[in-house]
Amino acid sequence: MVICYKQLGEYHFFLVLLLISVQCVIAANNILKPGDTLNTRSQLCSENNIYCMDFSPLNTNPIVNYTHLSISDNRKDDNSAVWVANRNQPVDKHSAVLMLNHSGVLKIESSKDAKPIILFSSPQPLNNNNTEAKLLDTGNFVVQQLHPNGTNTVLWQSFDYPTDTLLPGMKLGVNHKTGHNWSLVSWLAVSDPRIGAFRFEWEPIRRELIIKERGRLSWTSGELRNNNGSIHNTKYTIVSNDDESYFTITTTSSNEQELIMWEVLETGRLIDRNKEAIARADMCYGYNTDGGCQKWEEIPTCRHSGDAFETREVYVSMNMLNNLGNSSYGPSDCRDICWENCACNGYRNYYDGGTGCTFLHWNSTEEANFASGGETFHILVNNTHHKGTKKWIWITVAVVVPFVICAFILFLALKKRKHLFEEKKRNRMETGMLDSAIKDLEDEFKKRQNLKVFKYTSVLSATNDFSPENKLGQGGFGPVYKGILPTGQEAAIKRLSKTSRQGVVEFKNELMLICELQHMNLVQLLGCCIHEEERILIYEYMPNKSLDFYLFDCTRSKLLDWKKRFNIIEGISQGLLYLHKYSRLKVIHRDLKASNILLDENMNPKISDFGLARMFEEQESTTTTSRIIGTYGYMSPEYAMEGIVSVKSDVYSFGVLVLEIISGRRNTSFNDDRPMNLIGHAWELWNQGVPLQLMDPSLNDLFDLNEVTRCIHIGLICVEKYANDRPTMSQIISMLTNESVVVPLPRKPAFYVEREILLRKASSKELCTNSTDEITIT
Structure with missing residues (x-):
């Protein structure tokens, strides 16, 4: 890096004195050597100054004190980012640095963030003198190892982790050897780089480009x-x-300086370098198939073919507006909420940065004054029938009826053929021909998520024949082993109990649902294995084990300072919000507890173990089951007593987990001198006006007073007796992240204690133990 000053005339000498205290920092070249850093006052530009990397405040609302590491194209008029390194993890704008250290680790650090963001860390020792990070004229930021013969080996590259922009040389697709997937994901909003609703992918089996909206195929x-x-x-x-x-x-x-790029916008529109539309997923409403749109199974009964949102200016009164000031909602969220709500007539963003929602409602169109100069809304327009409709109906009938008759005859023939085929298939399965089913499963995985069906011999080799030394723990559905896959990747291998009667077809259906769950706070499924009676699931490996390993141990709990604990609470809430709202099917976990929260290398939480999860269609909200399975102390009263399952069941478990994270104590950890559990204890402290006495002593008063009090408050309203009184995960996240949101006062919680069980618990002096025993109820 060098320090530069503008050359000024003598008559501007007084300006020089001002500039002495202002450093104009620029990059001397396009390379970071081991030990070099890039800070918030410097910039790294490619050789011909086509692309530049720096820390930029991309998120203008609501976080203004944080920044992102991004690459910008100097040829674009708006100089906007084409790649963002830490889109979901902004860092302090005053102290952030990008560093390539002498161990060959490329990372982002700041004084206010305890854990660095690791972009690259080599599994093998490197010759540091021959390692460098370089920004190329293609826009690719690479970590490469230089060889004496003048060649180099790319160890890591930003092109393998695209954000919302596709540049020449970037790939959309899959690496069959590693399972790595290349895809674009839209920003949450125009000024918010967080992961949005739309994913742009290459589908190699059907050889087509696709756009998914929250996992649902849209275009x-x-x-x-x-x-x-x-x-x-x-x-x-x-x-x-x-x-x-x-x-x-x-x-x-042949002009390498030519600007070529595709970008998927936060609205779902795919544009080229001239901002012209290539794909219009924003015009896909589920009923239409024009322009590549795909039909959805169901749309709201109040919406009809031809209904669409149009941008209009309108004068409205305040009583016609309904605000949803949640910064985790982007434009597509507002659009979907309004589309699903039959009383909604339009929407716009609530915050200037493009997040939050304002909904428009009116009784009749006369109440809305459409005129230039009004507020800009996306108005739902109801298309009317045109003249000549009856004529076209008769023409359609004349054409369609003969076709329907022929199709019916063909249907009967195919049905008979299908019946014969299924009978033959059933006979083959009954005679033990399992290979066909496994092949079908493997093909299905390639179509869906490019997951892999592992051979049983590979699993045996990975786990050293399920050696006890490799055993990580024992779950409710079987043991879990650490394994090394043929690719060298570490994995957690769950061996399901052989007593399960689940067949290949049922196992396949369950896997198809699990593999649709893709979120940073959910443990990722890598593949599976079927061999005779064996059913094996293979997940990504979490090096820091589970939350209960640290939380309930006197020594290890000291590793969880309040910032880490709050980050874990927030991460779990984001994972639950995805399950309840943004996954393809509404998912209720039913067994949320500390031992099912795994921690990655940066102590970020990931929800695991979906063995008890229930899947719902989007329109479903509640069901009843006679098979009540869960862990004592985490089950909501309506589920434990009546078998009623809803998203509020998970909210109750989340509330228990929040109080455990704050206190470092299990819900059932109290001794027999007081017939009470952790929830009851927290409620008494709240009523006495001393909620902070709930805090884990190992935190040594090093915490944010308001933040902790707010978390205790949220935990108590999550464990209220009646499900309808508990908040949704959307509301919980808004309460956690926005201090201006009013949290309702908690009512007496639904704590209930069986004294016989409490009598068997350890005394208060023995609360910190290495034990992870839990009482599971069936």
Whole structure:
């Protein structure tokens, strides 16, 4: 880095004195050597100054004291970011640095963030003198190892982790060897780089580009038959082999300075370098198939074919507006909420940064004054029938009826053929031909999420024949082992109990649901294995074990300071919000507890163990079951007593977990001198006006007073007796992240204690133990 000053005339000498205290820091080159840093006052630019990397405050609302590490294209008029390193983890804008240390680790650090953000860490020792991080003229930021013969090996590259922009050389697809997936994910809002609702992918089996909205297929390009072609005046190449399958765009001329890019917007629209639309997923409403849109199984009964949102200016009164000031909602969230609500007539963003929602309601169109100069809303327009409809109906009938008759005859023939086929298939299965089912499962995985069906011999090799030394723990559905996959990746291998009667088809259906769950706060499923009676699930490995390993141990609990604990609470809430709202099907976990919260290398929480999870269609909210399974102390009263299951069941468990994280004590850890559990204890302290006495003593008063009190408050309203009185996960996240949100006063919680069980618990002097015993109820 060098310090530069503008050359000024003598008559501007007094300005020089001012500039002495202002450092104009620029990058001397485009390379970071071991020990070099890039801070918030400096910039790293590619050789020909096409791309530059720096810390920029991309998120203008509501977080103003944080920044992101991003790469910008200097050829774009708005100089906006084409890649963001830490889109979900902004860092302090005053102290953030990017560093390549002498151990070959590329990371982002700041004085206010205890844990660094690791971008690259080599599993093998590196020759530090021959390692560098370099920003290329292609926009690719690489960590590479230089060799004496002048060649280099790329160890890590930003192109493998695209955000919302596709540049020439970037890939959309999958690496078959590692299972790594390349895809674009939209920003949450126009000024908020957090992960949004839309994912742009390459589907290698059907050879088509697709856009998913929260996991639901919204748009497809249709089959691309040529390996080299052009879409919207942009050339593309398709590669498919044993190692990888991907789609990439290329330059249209030999001019390397030409600006070529695709970008998926927060609204779902895919645009090119001229901001012209390539795909309009924002115009896919579930009923239409034009322009590549895909039909959804169900749409609200009050919405009809032709209904769409249009941007209009309108004068409205305050009583026609309903605000939802939650910064975790982006434009697509507002659109979907309004679409689902039959009383909603339009929406706009609540915050300037593009987050939050304001909904518009009126009784009749006369109440809304559409005129220039009014507020801009996305108004739901109801298209009316046109003249000549009856004529077209008769023409349609004349054409369709003969076709329907022919189709019915063909249907009967196919049905008979299908019946014969299924009978033969059933006979094959009954005679033990399991290979066919496994092959079907493997093909299905490749179509869905590119998960892998592992051979049983590979699993045995990975776990050293399920050696006791490799055993990580014992779950309710079988033991879990640590294993090393053939790719060298560490994994947690769950061996389901052989007493389960689950067949191949049922096992496959369950896996198809689990593999749809993709979120940073959920443990990722890598694959499975089926061998005779064996049913094996293979998950990503979490090096820091589970939350209860630290939380309920006197020594290890000291490793969890308040900032880590609050980060864990927030991460669990984000994972639950995804399960309840943003996954393809509404998922209720039913067994949320400290031992089912795993921690990654940065102590970030990931929800695990979906063995008891229940899947709901989006319109479903509650069900009743006669098979009540769960862990004592975490089950909501309506579930434990009546078998009623809803998202509020998970909210109750979350409330218990929050109080345990704050106190460092199990809900059932109290001794027999007081017939009470942790919930009752917290409630008494709250009523006495001393809630902070609940705090874990190992925190040594090093915590944010208001933040802790607010978390205790939220924990108590989550464990209220009646499900309807508990908040939703959306409301909980708003309460956690926004101090201006009013938290309702808690009522007497639904704590109930069986004295016989409490008598068997340890005394208060023995609360900190290594024991992870829990009482499971069936």
